[in-house]
Amino acid sequence: ETGVTQSPTHLIKTRGQQVTLRCSSQSGHNTVSWYQQALGQGPQFIFQYYREEENGRGNFPPRFSGLQFPNYSSELNVNALELDDSALYLCASSQSDRDLHEQYFGPGTRLTVT
């Protein structure tokens, strides 16, 4: 059984640019959630994908978007990057969207916007 993986580990972007972060779910999981964790804060829910459809969204603007693929891997895209987007981005996979089953987190991608 393979765990959740994320790529890249870290990257640096300039304000106004676009970025794509990737997540591979744990084997057998069909649900992926994305979180933003700013320094000194807890993770904040961005959105969730279940079977390739967005299943719920937190308080993030539309320039945060995502995709889930048939193999349940996922992407987080952020357009028009702002300095405040600098954070650790976590994805978490789970088996079901309807019950709050255990989520398995990836190691995160550290994004720095300059």
Place this chain on the structure above:
Amino acid sequence: AQRVTQPEKLLSVFKGAPVELKCNYSYSGSPELFWYVQYSRQRLQLLLRHISRESIKGFTADLNKGETSFHLKKPFAQEEDSAMYYCALGSGGYQKVTFGTGTKLQVIP
């Protein structure tokens, strides 16, 4: 709006002393509460959830709906308990989880 409050950023206790990490929540519906833990250089992982009513690594947490609290307790702290602890609230019918800001537990040998 749902909210999770962890009032302490840092809690230092001596090995063998009791531990209580505080968590209060605000939610109008029926909450599901969790504690997540992140050890140094490891991933965030689920420690326990209130519906399981189980003890994990000696930790327990009781949901008190009257006080809207879900404090994490352990009678005797161990050095390996040193970590970042996050209280979290599940809601929305899907897996939207609202996290608190976390408490760093430091167990002094």
